[in-house]
Amino acid sequence: xxxxxxxxxxxxxxxxxxxxxxxxxxxxxxxxxxxxxxxxxxxxxxxxxxxxxxxxxxxxxxxxxxxxxxxxxxxx
Numbered sequence: 001x002x003x004x005x006x007x008x009x010x011x012x013x014x015x016x017x018x019x020x021x022x023x024x025x026x027x028x029x030x031x032x033x034x035x036x037x038x039x040x041x042x043x044x045x046x047x048x049x050x051x052x053x054x055x056x057x058x059x060x061x062x063x064x065x066x067x068x069x070x071x072x073x074x075x076x
Contacts, residue, residue: 003029 003025010021032050035042042050 007018007021007025010016010025011018014021016024032042036050036052039052044050
């Protein structure tokens with residue numbers, strides 16, 4: 001799911017314009033970013049909790065990524 005999917009879901013559920021839905025979604029995300037930048041904790045009941053943890057040092061290296069093939073993607 002990407003941000004556009006969330007915007008489209010807001011449009012479909014509320015009937016507001018795509019422009020207003022985009023503004024609403026952007027406002028929520030920007031508010032969350034500002035709160036986390038200040039070190040605040042965000043609790044969304046029934047969804048989860050966001051908080052900023054301790055800074056960790058990660059040595060440079062390569063990461064393994066996995067992209068499923070078409071057959072695996074179609075599994076329900």
